[in-house]
Amino acid sequence: MPELRTATAEQREFADGMVEHGLLLRSEVPGLYGRGHRFEDLRRRVDDMLTATFAGEGAERMSFPPLMPRRQLETMEYHASFPHLIGTVFGFDGGEREAADLAVTAVAHGDYTDALGLSELVVTPATCYPVYPAIAARGPVSAPGISVDPGDGWVFRHEPSEDPARMQCFHMRELVRIGAPDDVVAWRDRWRETLVERYRSLGLELVVELANDPFFGRGGKIMARQQRAQELKWEVMAPIAGPEPTAITSFNYHEDHFGKIFGLELEGGGEVHSGCLGLGEERIALALVAAHGMDLDAWPGEIRAALWP
Amino acid sequence: MPELRTATAEQREFADGMVEHGLLLRSEVPGLYGRGHRFEDLRRRVDDMLTATFAGEGAERMSFPPLMPRRQLETMEYHASFPHLIGTVFGFDGGEREAADLAVTAVAHGDYTDALGLSELVVTPATCYPVYPAIAARGPVSAPGISVDPGDGWVFRHEPSEDPARMQCFHMRELVRIGAPDDVVAWRDRWRETLVERYRSLGLELVVELANDPFFGRGGKIMARQQRAQELKWEVMAPIAGPEPTAITSFNYHEDHFGKIFGLELEGGGEVHSGCLGLGEERIALALVAAHGMDLDAWPGEIRAALWP
Numbered sequence: 001m002p003e004l005r006t007a008t009a010e011q012r013e014f015a016d017g018m019v020e021h022g023l024l025l026r027s028e029v030p031g032l033y034g035r036g037h038r039f040e041d042l043r044r045r046v047d048d049m050l051t052a053t054f055a056g057e058g059a060e061r062m063s064f065p066p067l068m069p070r071r072q073l074e075t076m077e078y079h080a081s082f083p084h085l086i087g088t089v090f091g092f093d094g095g096e097r098e099a100a101d102l103a104v105t106a107v108a109h110g111d112y113t114d115a116l117g118l119s120e121l122v123v124t125p126a127t128c129y130p131v132y133p134a135i136a137a138r139g140p141v142s143a144p145g146i147s148v149d150p151g152d153g154w155v156f157r158h159e160p161s162e163d164p165a166r167m168q169c170f171h172m173r174e175l176v177r178i179g180a181p182d183d184v185v186a187w188r189d190r191w192r193e194t195l196v197e198r199y200r201s202l203g204l205e206l207v208v209e210l211a212n213d214p215f216f217g218r219g220g221k222i223m224a225r226q227q228r229a230q231e232l233k234w235e236v237m238a239p240i241a242g243p244e245p246t247a248i249t250s251f252n253y254h255e256d257h258f259g260k261i262f263g264l265e266l267e268g269g270g271e272v273h274s275g276c277l278g279l280g281e282e283r284i285a286l287a288l289v290a291a292h293g294m295d296l297d298a299w300p301g302e303i304r305a306a307l308w309p
Numbered sequence: 310m311p312e313l314r315t316a317t318a319e320q321r322e323f324a325d326g327m328v329e330h331g332l333l334l335r336s337e338v339p340g341l342y343g344r345g346h347r348f349e350d351l352r353r354r355v356d357d358m359l360t361a362t363f364a365g366e367g368a369e370r371m372s373f374p375p376l377m378p379r380r381q382l383e384t385m386e387y388h389a390s391f392p393h394l395i396g397t398v399f400g401f402d403g404g405e406r407e408a409a410d411l412a413v414t415a416v417a418h419g420d421y422t423d424a425l426g427l428s429e430l431v432v433t434p435a436t437c438y439p440v441y442p443a444i445a446a447r448g449p450v451s452a453p454g455i456s457v458d459p460g461d462g463w464v465f466r467h468e469p470s471e472d473p474a475r476m477q478c479f480h481m482r483e484l485v486r487i488g489a490p491d492d493v494v495a496w497r498d499r500w501r502e503t504l505v506e507r508y509r510s511l512g513l514e515l516v517v518e519l520a521n522d523p524f525f526g527r528g529g530k531i532m533a534r535q536q537r538a539q540e541l542k543w544e545v546m547a548p549i550a551g552p553e554p555t556a557i558t559s560f561n562y563h564e565d566h567f568g569k570i571f572g573l574e575l576e577g578g579g580e581v582h583s584g585c586l587g588l589g590e591e592r593i594a595l596a597l598v599a600a601h602g603m604d605l606d607a608w609p610g611e612i613r614a615a616l617w618p
Binding site: 001002025027028029032033034035036037040060061062063064065066067068069071072073074075077078079080083084086087088089090091092093094095096099102103106107109111112113116117118119120121123130134151154156158160168169170216217218 | 334
């Protein structure tokens with residue numbers, strides 16, 4: 001299994017504080033946390049704040065489960081870029097004897113790899129992924145483009161870490177644009193300005209930077225350089241634990257990747273591009289805690305009023 | 310993989326209607342649905358209604374991700390009872406060459422079972438499972454017992470079906486009681502009465518019955534008979550598609566199962582038992598649609614007022 005990323009002293013201190021204040025509950029798996037009610041309430045308020053921020057967009061809302069069809073992830077060539085991050089769901093389809101063996105091995109925490117087989121499902125790695133085939137299935141989208149809001153889906157990245165800002169399972173709010181190339185780029189850049197302003201108004205110190213996805217291996221280094229050269233990904237980062245800021249939102253331009261793969265069409269014809277905003281709701285909540293303190297009741301009045309209106 | 314349960318004519322008609330009305334979005338995997346905004350809004354209103362119904366309970370609220378530690382599920386002996394329902398998460402930990410092979414096989418939808426290995430995670434099969442170890446870790450619970458509300462978690466059951474009431478991935482709201490044996494039984498039976506009344510006020514026709522869990526295999530038949538003989542599980546059922554009603558809520562008494570396995574303790578000593586309510590939010594929403602129609606705006610005024618107050 002992937003190597004554990006150990007915490008810095010600041011990250012450990014921040015994580016311990018979150019647990020002591022009842023905001024996070026540790027599990028036996030690094031990067032997998034239960035949420036105390038106050039933290040989950042804050043996370044939902046962040047979600048409400050984003051819903052209000054997105055109100056003028058007129059986006060169609062839809063939502064999807066935390067598992068998605070494995071075949072879809074294969075079709076979008078995710079395995080070529082991020083094999084290390086995928087969670088693939090395996091199932092059991094044996095008879096009486098195999099079940100009896102599995103029961104004995106499992107309760108003893110033994111290895112029962114061979115008793116299980118590939119299912120049709122994977123854990124969803126990005127909230128927007130099920131959107132593209134769902135929209136493609138309905139026929140051409142209206143020009144110059146449409147917006148879709150798939151809400152605050154649960155996503156998974158298989159990267160065990162002790163840094164509380166790097167969870168394996170978290171809510172990634174997204175907003176998706178599907179349309180003509182110019183429309184998508186302008187849309188992404190407009191939202192970058194809007195969200196930077198919104199986050200600053202909540203007292204966050206931000207860094208806005210060109211970024212790249214964590215592509216796998218040697219080939220991934222080349223893909224990362226290309227992504228930066230073409231300015232396909234921007235990130236807004238904020239401090240959480242320690243001086244290194246953490247990305248709280250990404251602004252992504254996919255060019256024709258999803259359009260070609262899923263056969264998206266535009267009324268009147270022309271190339272169909274797509275872009276998305278990916279907003280890590282737990283990270284936004286953690287950045288707010290880092291800025292204003294672990295006692296949520298003691299936050300500045302204007303910040304509380306903005307989130308608990 | 311498990312055999313597909315095919316739909317009856319009524320189930321197919323109901324599912325088609327849900328899709329035509331934009332309430333559900335079909336995926337390529339049976340039992341895995343996207344949700345149109347109106348259906349997800351209804352599901353959230355059901356959740357809000359349950360939160361209001363639970364308000365007097367004084368339950369501690371906490372929430373957990375859709376994945377849980379595999380070791381916990383093994384420890385609670387789930388594999389002995391429900392091996393066929395489990396989703397076990399596998400990961401990739403290979404190098405450059407293995408990744409290149411995986412990419413080629415995956416995009417061609419081939420079999421790459423051998424490239425993956427057991428991770429530390431499973432898909433959560435019941436919202437309450439992570440509660441017991443979290444409470445046990447804090448020391449003895451106060452007598453005669455405590456209530457915990459783990460909210461509307463996503464759960465998974467690996468049972469592909471064309472019946473829209475049998476989803477593989479859905480929200481199971483739960484309410485948990487941990488305490489002395491008498492306390493837990495009285496608590497469960499009191500909630501059965503309260504929820505039956507609440508559902509009837511929403512216009513649902515109910516059947517209340519002794520029930521059993523879907524234990525695996527021949528041994529499972531004996532376990533199911535014992536569970537019924539001891540009256541450990543009750544279900545409230547409502548019609549969704551066709552004459553056979555579907556369970557929308559279960560009332561479960563675990564006796565000392567979780568208490569012993571996780572070492573739960575009661576202040577002042579004594580056996581620690583547990584029980585839970587399991588409320589299938591999509592099924593409650595579907596039963597409301599079956600009762601009042603697929604045009605949610607045309608529902609009776611008093612039902613709309615109760616859910617959209």
